[in-house]
Amino acid sequence: MGIKIDRVEFSNFLGIFQGIMDLDKIRNIGFAAHIDAGKTTTTERVLYYTGKIYKMGEVDEGTATMDWMEQEKERGITITAATTTTFWKNHRINIIDTPGHVDFTIEVERCMKVLDGVIIVFCGVGGVEVQSETVWRQADKYGVPRLAFVNKLDRLGSDFFRVLKMMEEKFSQKPIPIQIPIGSEEKFIGVCDLIEEKGYIWREDTLGREYEVIPIPAELKSKVKVLREEILSVLCENDEELLGKFVSSETIKLEDIKQALRKATRELKVFPVLCGSALKYKGIQPLLDAICDYLPSPLDLPPVKGINPKTKKPETRAPSPSAPLSGLVFKIMYDPHRGLMSYVRIYSGQLRANTTFLLVPGNTWARATRLLLMHANRQEEVSLLSAGEIGVIVGLKEVKTGYAICDPEHPITFEPMEFPEPVVFLAIEPKTKTEEAKLKSSLRYLSLEDPTFRVKEDPETGQTLISGMGELHLDIIIERLSRNYGINLRKGKPQVAYRETITKKSTAAGKFLRPIEERIHFAEVSLQLEPAHSGINIIFETEGIPTTFRPAVERGILDSCTSGIFAGYPISNILVKLIGGTFDPKLSSELAFAIASQVAFHDAFLKGSPTLLEPIMSIEIILPDEYVGQVISDLAARRGKVWNIEQLKGYKMLLGEVPLSETFGYATAIRSLTSGRGTYSLQFLRYELIPDEEKKRLFPHLSS
Numbered sequence: 001m002g003i004k005i006d007r008v009e010f011s012n013f014l015g016i017f018q019g020i021m022d023l024d025k026i027r028n029i030g031f032a033a034h035i036d037a038g039k040t041t042t043t044e045r046v047l048y049y050t051g052k053i054y055k056m057g058e059v060d061e062g063t064a065t066m067d068w069m070e071q072e073k074e075r076g077i078t079i080t081a082a083t084t085t086t087f088w089k090n091h092r093i094n095i096i097d098t099p100g101h102v103d104f105t106i107e108v109e110r111c112m113k114v115l116d117g118v119i120i121v122f123c124g125v126g127g128v129e130v131q132s133e134t135v136w137r138q139a140d141k142y143g144v145p146r147l148a149f150v151n152k153l154d155r156l157g158s159d160f161f162r163v164l165k166m167m168e169e170k171f172s173q174k175p176i177p178i179q180i181p182i183g184s185e186e187k188f189i190g191v192c193d194l195i196e197e198k199g200y201i202w203r204e205d206t207l208g209r210e211y212e213v214i215p216i217p218a219e220l221k222s223k224v225k226v227l228r229e230e231i232l233s234v235l236c237e238n239d240e241e242l243l244g245k246f247v248s249s250e251t252i253k254l255e256d257i258k259q260a261l262r263k264a265t266r267e268l269k270v271f272p273v274l275c276g277s278a279l280k281y282k283g284i285q286p287l288l289d290a291i292c293d294y295l296p297s298p299l300d301l302p303p304v305k306g307i308n309p310k311t312k313k314p315e316t317r318a319p320s321p322s323a324p325l326s327g328l329v330f331k332i333m334y335d336p337h338r339g340l341m342s343y344v345r346i347y348s349g350q351l352r353a354n355t356t357f358l359l360v361p362g363n364t365w366a367r368a369t370r371l372l373l374m375h376a377n378r379q380e381e382v383s384l385l386s387a388g389e390i391g392v393i394v395g396l397k398e399v400k401t402g403y404a405i406c407d408p409e410h411p412i413t414f415e416p417m418e419f420p421e422p423v424v425f426l427a428i429e430p431k432t433k434t435e436e437a438k439l440k441s442s443l444r445y446l447s448l449e450d451p452t453f454r455v456k457e458d459p460e461t462g463q464t465l466i467s468g469m470g471e472l473h474l475d476i477i478i479e480r481l482s483r484n485y486g487i488n489l490r491k492g493k494p495q496v497a498y499r500e501t502i503t504k505k506s507t508a509a510g511k512f513l514r515p516i517e518e519r520i521h522f523a524e525v526s527l528q529l530e531p532a533h534s535g536i537n538i539i540f541e542t543e544g545i546p547t548t549f550r551p552a553v554e555r556g557i558l559d560s561c562t563s564g565i566f567a568g569y570p571i572s573n574i575l576v577k578l579i580g581g582t583f584d585p586k587l588s589s590e591l592a593f594a595i596a597s598q599v600a601f602h603d604a605f606l607k608g609s610p611t612l613l614e615p616i617m618s619i620e621i622i623l624p625d626e627y628v629g630q631v632i633s634d635l636a637a638r639r640g641k642v643w644n645i646e647q648l649k650g651y652k653m654l655l656g657e658v659p660l661s662e663t664f665g666y667a668t669a670i671r672s673l674t675s676g677r678g679t680y681s682l683q684f685l686r687y688e689l690i691p692d693e694e695k696k697r698l699f700p701h702l703s704s
């Protein structure tokens with residue numbers, strides 16, 4: 001009796017086999033964008049045209065494949081990064097679809113760490129928006145080659161060349177348009193390929209599956225010629241072989257141009273720009289071709305760098321299945337049926353199910369009880385994850401985002417990830433005593449999943465305080481506690497996560513002399529505090545204290561900074577100098593130095609004219625022309641500033657800044673001011689000294 005195998009499933013099986021055998025055919029890519037640029041819709045079209053799904057879902061209808069969480073379906077936004085694997089022209093494409101909302105920017109950050117390439121989607125109307133710049137900087141931080149896809153060119157007010165100009169002004173790399181649109185706004189029907197010198201026109205009645213290849217339209221021939229020459233000129237600057245052919249008037253083949261563009265893209269000198277309308281099924285197949293043609297495979301990138309935790313020496317891992325096992329846990333999800341699911345990028349070697357490996361830091365042995373490939377929230381169990389793959393390990397317990405997995409005989413750890421500090425917090429408590437234990441364990445799982453979500457207990461009231469990146473972030477957390485974990489909560493109002501700092505230089509000494517457990521402990525520390533631009537910076541300027549006790553001094557200072565001294569908020573923007581101290585070889589201990597440094601820090605801080613820092617947010621508002629005056633006046637009343645006003649077709653884009661404390665409930669205000677036609681987005685910018693009048697208004701007890 002024969003077994004019937006679906007054509008697409010068989011193709012996918014062959015793709016998996018080829019992907020393992022040929023790393024050159026693997027693309028680990030992500031989609032990133034500002035909210036509402038059409039990123040998830042683009043991903044949905046990619047999955048449909050590659051045969052991964054048989055019916056396209058829509059974000060607005062809550063049916064998009066990669067937006068699988070209930071909150072994502074209801075709100076029409078991406079909240080958590082989702083992974084999948086698909087195939088196109090003998091290439092295996094591992095995809096991560098990331099959120100566009102600033103409250104979930106950590107999802108983008110940790111995915112950029114493991115991606116080999118990224119497609120950044122831009123709205124054809126809004127252009128380079130606030131979060132577009134953020135994801136671009138994140139890609140710069142991790143050196144990720146990228147493509148740009150200008151979406152929504154069918155919309156009123158869209159302008160491909162205006163978006164291209166914005167890219168030139170705001171990004172250090174050179175945009176290389178390899179397509180231009182045929183038609184504009186409601187008359188947008190297809191794209192011209194500048195590299196291959198042909199046009200594509202899609203048939204909407206076939207949902208974009210069928211398209212016609214046409215000669216370059218007569219009205220665009222001169223434009224295409226000029227832009228193609230500009231492409232060759234830029235590529236010749238970065239490719240001597242192509243330059244030689246150009247100067248000697250040799251025939252430059254299509255493959256020569258593609259190889260030069262691929263090389264320049266991989267080296268982050270340029271980025272190809274494509275265009276289309278994902279919602280109207282235009283531009284996706286050429287985008288898939290560009291992913292295969294121009295974004296790197298694991299073999300195209302240098303070996304990943306790390307540190308041997310035993311020798312503390314740098315090491316590298318080549319992207320080869322035969323190299324020692326190494327990988328990075330970049331995301332954790334909790335599933336009530338499967339337990340902790342650790343998303344991992346395998347850099348080198350192979351990981352087989354039911355084998356043991358080392359988790360670093362911690363140097364703990366772990367076992368991969370099950371290995372999965374994920375398609376959003378659907379799973380496919382596999383027996384092996386190999387170099388270049390992105391998969392899930394089920395069954396790990398002592399694991400956090402950023403942990404490395406490695407061969408016990410060849411340990412390695414990678415550069416730790418940095419997570420932004422939360423800016424909003426609120427108090428929660430369960431409605432019944434019986435739910436307290438359940439709440440604690442649920443919050444533990446949520447904080448493991450999301451490093452920007454923090455939980456602590458107020459020492460004075462005993463309340464549980466949760467903090468995150470914004471109102472929406474905490475709303476989603478509370479919804480998940482209710483829906484996924486079945487916990488009924490009472491919650492307070494969102495509060496701003498202020499910071500404490502000082503405004504002038506100060507010094508103080510701290511002394512500790514006390515018997516503890518039949519032994520006298522002694523230490524004396526002198527500290528000098530100065531205002532700084534950011535963070536807590538500690539400098540040791542004395543030889544009076546042995547280096548063995550310096551970690552204890554540092555620990556005492558950092559412990560003092562966590563809960564605050566002036567108003568109970570964490571301390572920031574301070575430079576701490578250890579300028580003196582007394583040490584006794586018989587009596588001094590780490591405990592004594594930690595406590596003495598806390599005493600010195602406390603006294604010096606209170607002498608430094610302490611005050612508060614408030615979070616300032618950058619704000620971007622898109623609204624019709626007629627409402628600009630009202631919105632600017634309202635923003636000024638909220639202590640906001642407008643930096644720039646950009647003109648769009650029929651709309652204005654206001655760029656500025658505003659204190660976070662003034663933005664609670666702003667969604668309702670902007671709808672009221674613009675008759676429901678304005679949109680806005682916020683992003684954390686910096687901490688800034690709070691004005692005295694605001695401090696008196698908000699904290700009268702601190703001003704007396």
